Amino acid sequence: MVSVKKVIIDGESIHVFKSAIYLFESSTGITLELDLIVSEVTVKKYKKMENIIIEIELEDGRIINSIMHVKVFSGGLPQLNLFCELDDIQEYEDFDKVNENDAWFPNIEEGITLEEIRKVEMPIEEVSLKLKLPIDQVEWLKSQKKGPLNEMIKEWIEEFRKVNKS
Known part of the structure; x- marks a missing residue:
């Protein structure tokens, strides 16, 4: 399983509490997906953006630079889903693969609470x-x-x- 070490969005390093990076296979093609548990402040900052420039450093030292689309998951913990279409998946062969017909998706919410996230970055309203x-x-x-x-x-x-x- 491939794991994420560091994420930089538009040149700014963000605090990631948990993450999952994988390939999503559907009838329309294959996308590289990055699910992130982040702070509420981070979600608020990026939720209105359609595309971002992202640098992902993996634990094995590889770096992925890409323009990715942003989706925000509502309910549960503050979460961003970043994705981009892939033409060539050769360099991603060791990534987990999720098919649109699968019942399994990475569960990154397990083992972390909103209270723990707010200890790192408390939103101010x-x-x-x-x-x-x-x-x-x-x-x-x-x-x-x-x-x-x-x-x-x-x-x-x-x-x-x-x-x-x-």
Whole structure:
């Protein structure tokens, strides 16, 4: 089985938690497929792109440079599926082969959790709140700078979550 050591997308190295590289055989031809478990931040960055320039370094030292199409799998862990059509498969003879009629596909989600992924790269989302507060508290909130206010709210939420775990 061939395994991936490093992945570089458009010149930027990405953190890969798990991966599978294989040949997919269908009635329309053969594609080289790379399934990756990555962070939610990475999925968000690449999900709207149709094609990317990719460099894949395999554990055995081989390097694959290609332009690949991007597909995002929804549900489960954050995942990218990168693929490109192949005319000549000679240099890929030792890769696993999956046929469109097979029931078997590589399961790269096993053994990793979203919590472990978020320890490496936590997505940051913007949120708006609608609150009813006394006017003096509203005035105080409006007078605060965004950075310190964000930190204060994050700390308050963490403390609140600790107290209310039981």
